[in-house]
Amino acid sequence: MKVEAWIFLVTTAFFALVTPAYWLITGDWTGTTALAMTTLLALMVGSYLGFHASRMDLRPEDRQQAEIVDGAGELGFFPPYSWWPLWCAMCLSTMVYGVAVGAWWLVIIGAALGIIALCGWVFEYYRGVHAH
DSSP states (O other): OHHHHHHHHHHHHHHHHHHHHHHHHHOOHHHHHHHHHHHHHHHHHHHHHHHHHTTSOOOGGGOTTOOGGGGOSOOOOOOOOOSHHHHHHHHHHHHHHHHHHTOHHHHHHHHHHHHHHHHHHHTTTSSSTTOO
16 A cells, blocks of 8 residues: 555645646636645545555555465455436436426425435345345
């Protein structure tokens, strides 16, 4: 993870140099603020990765003499297909559309269906085909 930390810290240095230059060239508050927040975000991620990299055992990709077989094994749990994110997105888009056109009854319907869709997404591994 040390490589990832260095990538983010170099990105932080780049944005720290670009932000004042952007302000001097354009005088734009919006872009300067966005670049300053990007600098802080890259610093936050880089420092987090650097902090944890010093306390972790080396991963196979961090060692120079590592073999491909050192990285073999289970990589984690990857969920199968799910239709629930689609329904959640449709409910959210209905709510946003309701706000945009001023139809608050549409926001309420979207929120009610959204609660159902969100519960379905959260509890999809407790029932049905993928229950465990």
